[in-house]
Amino acid sequence: MIGSKIRVEMKGSEHHVLEGTLNSVDDYLNLHLLETVEIVHGERARSLGSVILRGNNIILISPVE
Amino acid sequence: MIGSKIRVEMKGSEHHVLEGTLNSVDDYLNLHLLETVEIVHGERARSLGSVILRGNNIILISPVE
Amino acid sequence: MIGSKIRVEMKGSEHHVLEGTLNSVDDYLNLHLLETVEIVHGERARSLGSVILRGNNIILISPVE
């Protein structure tokens, strides 16, 4: 999935969803995303750029077509 | 259970339930589901396709008959 | 406790309680229950049959007499 665009649902608050290009992943499923955008109620809400997502707080990963 | 249809209840928000065909599972109970559908209030709400579910955020797994 | 009936309180939503017969348990306290019933406000609410409960999301286990 490296290099492809993914959608990641995180814990923390309800409906915390991010989309970005997967740059790297480690053994703990920590993800490094590029060009990351926060999605609120299905809309692109905020541009976050390069982010690290903590693996144990990921709920769900799915590909973005 | 590989190849069979399962129902998975996740943490994150209340009543976050997914159904799909179990494609693979690793040592951390991370699940790869195919033809995944999100279930809201017992109804098929959204089609997600291929998803990875993080093992430590799974609450409950049960078979779908 | 294998073969005996237990009550398990889970994380996820408030008062998420399950009762079932303990079929097996692994090193991570993942539980496999049979004839599992969901308990809501002290009442048997829904029959779930065979379920796997993720160990790290278990709050409390107690025997059912």
Add this chain to the structure above:
Amino acid sequence: MIGSKIRVEMKGSEHHVLEGTLNSVDDYLNLHLLETVEIVHGERARSLGSVILRGNNIILISPVE
């Protein structure tokens, strides 16, 4: 602390507090309590008897005098 009475605050719902006699503890801080009582708003609310508390969902342990 084995054999002494302790107060344990758990995750799951707000103010989920239990008191009991510590029977055993393992490397993961999983606790086995005897004569366990659930405490709601500072009052003894419900008698649970023998319970296992999952270590990673414990917030705080303190002695009961």
Add this chain to the structure above:
Amino acid sequence: MIGSKIRVEMKGSEHHVLEGTLNSVDDYLNLHLLETVEIVHGERARSLGSVILRGNNIILISPVE
């Protein structure tokens, strides 16, 4: 930081903050505090004495001057 006074923010309920003197810490960041006081809305609310705080449920540790 052993022997110094620290402020610890815990998971469980919102704004769950404790202050105490750090007596010991283990590899999992489990903390043993002495003379612990619960802080609610910035006020010293309740004296807890000797407490064990579970490392994985700690959000933030900061020194108290």
Add this chain to the structure above:
Amino acid sequence: MIGSKIRVEMKGSEHHVLEGTLNSVDDYLNLHLLETVEIVHGERARSLGSVILRGNNIILISPVE
């Protein structure tokens, strides 16, 4: 990223965001930040100074420009 300013979103309560200078990070993604400031609704709300953030309760890390 050592020495650079980062923004960290934590679990615990909704929109719990901190900004600070990354002083060190360990294998568990525990972070030591200096000159840490709590951000509430996008505003600098409270100065916390030197803080330790527990790795498993981090949701997201992003650079601050």
